[in-house]
Each structure stands twice: as C-alpha cells, then as structure tokens.
Amino acid sequence: MDIVSLAQELERLRSTAVDAVVSTKELKAVPEAGVLTIEVPDLGNYPLTRWGHEQLAEKTGIPFRYYNAMLDSGLTELAASNVNAWLQKRDQDGNGKLLIRTVDKKVRAVLSNRYRVLDNYDLAMLAMERAKEHEAVIQRADLTDQRMYVKLVVPKYKEYLEFTPEEKAAHTWHSAADDEVIPGLVISNSEVGSGAFRVEPFLFRSACVNGVILESTLYQIHLGRELDLGKVIFTDDTRRLEDQLIWSKVRDVIDATFNPEVLRAIVDKLRATKGILIPEERIPSVVDTVVKDTQLSKEKRDALLTYFGREGNSVFGLVNGITRLAQDFENADDQVALERYAGKILAEPMLVVGR
Numbered sequence: 229m230d231i232v233s234l235a236q237e238l239e240r241l242r243s244t245a246v247d248a249v250v251s252t253k254e255l256k257a258v259p260e261a262g263v264l265t266i267e268v269p270d271l272g273n274y275p276l277t278r279w280g281h282e283q284l285a286e287k288t289g290i291p292f293r294y295y296n297a298m299l300d301s302g303l304t305e306l307a308a309s310n311v312n313a314w315l316q317k318r319d320q321d322g323n324g325k326l327l328i329r330t331v332d333k334k335v336r337a338v339l340s341n342r343y344r345v346l347d348n349y350d351l352a353m354l355a356m357e358r359a360k361e362h363e364a365v366i367q368r369a370d371l372t373d374q375r376m377y378v379k380l381v382v383p384k385y386k387e388y389l390e391f392t393p394e395e396k397a398a399h400t401w402h403s404a405a406d407d408e409v410i411p412g413l414v415i416s417n418s419e420v421g422s423g424a425f426r427v428e429p430f431l432f433r434s435a436c437v438n439g440v441i442l443e444s445t446l447y448q449i450h451l452g453r454e455l456d457l458g459k460v461i462f463t464d465d466t467r468r469l470e471d472q473l474i475w476s477k478v479r480d481v482i483d484a485t486f487n488p489e490v491l492r493a494i495v496d497k498l499r500a501t502k503g504i505l506i507p508e509e510r511i512p513s514v515v516d517t518v519v520k521d522t523q524l525s526k527e528k529r530d531a532l533l534t535y536f537g538r539e540g541n542s543v544f545g546l547v548n549g550i551t552r553l554a555q556d557f558e559n560a561d562d563q564v565a566l567e568r569y570a571g572k573i574l575a576e577p578m579l580v581v582g583r
Contacts, residue, residue, distance in 0.1 A: 234352055235356075238348050238349040247329050248269070248328050250325070251319065252319045252324040253316065253319040254269045257308040257312050258308060263275055264308060266284070268335070276334065280420075281299070283420075288315060290314060295307065298310070327341045329420060337421055346419070352369075352376070354478060355380065355415050358479065375416055375417065376416065379439065380412045381430070382410065382486065385411050386409065386410040387408075389498070389499065409433050409498065411430070411431050411494050413486065414427075414430045427481045428485075429485055430494075433548070436552055438552050439567050440551050440571050442497075442571040501543035501547060502544040512533075516529075518569075521569065522565070535550075537549075546573060
C-alpha cells in the first residue's frame with residue numbers, strides 16, 4: 229500500500245483500539261459457537277487473532293502445538309478449561325497482570341503489563357517527516373497483524389552496477405547494461421509484541437524490484453513502567469513525556485542511516501559479491517543451506533534455483549535469487565524475513581557459502 233493508505237488505516241485502527249490491564253483472576257476464556265473467546269472485564273467477549281492465540285498460549289504456558297490442536301479439533305471447551313486453569317495459576321504465583329490489546333473488537337495482543345507501546349501512526353508520521361527532509365521517497369509500506377514496515381529510498385544516491393560481457397551474458401532475464409540500485413532504509417515496528425522496533429539499511433534494485441535488508445541499526449525493546457489495572461488511556465501529554473527520549477533516538481538513528489556514506493557502503497557490498505563465485509557443483513548444497521535456514525518448501529526451493537540461475541553463479545546471484553523469491557510471498561513478514569536473510573549473506577557471504 230502507499231503511505232497515504234497506510235496512514236488512513238493506522239488512524240482507523242487507532243480509533244477502534246481499546247487497551248486494558250486485567251487481573252488473570254478476572255480474565256476468562258469462553259467457548260462460543262466453537263470459537264474460543266476471551267471475556268475481558270468491562271469490555272465483553274472478544275475472539276482472538278492468530279497472534280493473540282499464540283501469545284495467550286505463551287502467557288499461560290500451554291505449548292502452542294497442543295493449544296492449536298485443541299482448537300483445530302473443535303475442542304474449544306477443553307482449550308478454555310486449560311487456559312482458565314493456568315490463568316488462575318498465574319494469579320496465585322503473583323504474576324497476575326496482563327495487558328490486553330484489542331482492535332476491531334478482537335484481541336490482537338496479550339502482553340506483559342510493562343510493555344511499552346510505540347504507536348505505528350506516530351512512527352509513520354515521523355518516517356514521512358524525515359523522508360521529506362532527506363529527499364527520500366516511500367518505496368513500499370506494509371501492515372500485517374504483527375508488524376508495520378515502511379521502506380524508503382533516496383533517488384539522489386542511486387548508482388549503477390557495472391557488468392563484464394561474461395556477466396551480462398549470464399543474466400538471462402533482463403539487460404544488465406542499465407542496472408540501477410537505490411539505497412535507503414526500512415523502518416519496522418510492532419504494537420503487539422512481535423519483535424523490537426528496527427531501523428535497517430535497505431537496497432532496492434530497480435531492474436528486478438528486489439530489496440535486500442542489512443543489519444539493524446537500532447533495536448528498542450518494548451519494555452516500560454508497570455501499568456495499573458484498568459482501561460489504559462494515554463493522554464497526548466502522557467505519551468509525549470514518556471516517549472520523548474525514544475522518539476528523539478528514533479529520529480537520530482533515521483537521520484544517521486540516511487548518511488550517504490552509510491548508504492553507498494551498502495552498494496559497495498553488493499558490488500563485491502559479484503566477484504565471489506560459487507562452483508557449479510556446490511550450488512545444490514548452498515541452496516539446501518538456504519532452504520534449511522529459512523524453512524522453505526520444496527516448491528520454493530525449486531523457484532530459488534531458477535532465480536539463482538538467472539543471475540549467474542556468484543554470491544551476487546544467490547542474494548538476488550533470494551530477494552526475488554521474497555516477492556513470491558504474499559505476507560510482508562515472510563518477505564522481510566527473506567530480505568533480511570539475504571542481507572546477512574551480503575554482509576558475510578561465508579555464512580552460507582562456507583558451510
């Protein structure tokens with residue numbers, strides 16, 4: 229989606245969101261028409277997103293495989309009984325407060341009551357502000373149940389990859405004479421406890437619309453002060469005071485990552501991989517290493533071999549094969565996971581090639 233659509237959706241979600249810190253003694257799982265719901269005091273019975281189910285299982289200490297098997301088998305009463313027993317146990321153990329985050333009348337997160345929320349809407353607005361300052365453009369924006377991603381590129385820093393005649397001949401799918409790469413960064417965040425906030429260098433290759441994400445510049449663990457029981461209502465002043473330091477750090481890290489020297493260093497890393505060749509007989513084992521690390525299906529393995537082959541037998545070809553494969557995944561979380569994995573290979577090729 230474009231950044232305007234993202235901002236509109238984030239604003240809509242924020243308008244329907246309700247958070248509450250609840251005692252596990254009062255929280256109750258209720259089976260309703262074959263669906264497991266959570267009865268949140270003063271709010272009502274809400275179904276859960278898949279991520280909400282995973283967190284509820286984790287917070288109650290129930291292995292998710294078993295938890296999911298109960299739901300898939302229609303044993304919602306058994307699942308509710310298990311959840312309720314362990315919720316009571318948490319209370320008895322003195323660990324009886326949870327932050328329940330809801331949106332669109334669904335439980336989207338079950339979190340510690342010390343979880344610090346970094347608002348996606350505020351982050352998107354800051355990203356647009358800094359993008360304008362650095363003459364960057366939004367290449368892509370995605371919003372999943374678990375995370376938000378905003379990819380920015382800086383056209384004024386674009387460079388061109390140069391290929392030898394032999395390398396040009398190896399590219400079977402496009403003319404390599406005009407291979408444009410544009411550096412930038414990816415800003416990602418989760419409001420539901422699915423990993424930390426990140427700012428990461430990003431490289432976009434125009435010819436194949438591939439993107440590779442390098443090592444993260446900033447992690448911010450979402451841990452804050454303990455919240456009291458009851459509905460959580462943050463005033464603008466409260467948010468501003470509590471988040472002033474972190475938002476200042478976020479702005480600084482975004483600006484530092486937009487540094488042209490940092491961005492050009494990414495292009496240089498990509499260029500260097502063209503000279504790291506992979507012997508033809510080693511390609512199947514290298515691809516199998518990627519499959520193992522990323523848990524790809526046989527179908528996706530075959531696709532990776534095809535994409536890899538189009539780029540030539542080098543680390544450059546492997547990196548671009550992986551990022552091309554990422555486009556075949558509909559879910560942005562899966563796409564970004566592969567783009568990050570490609571970034572690890574770009575930074576340290578021997579992690580895969582040397583195994």
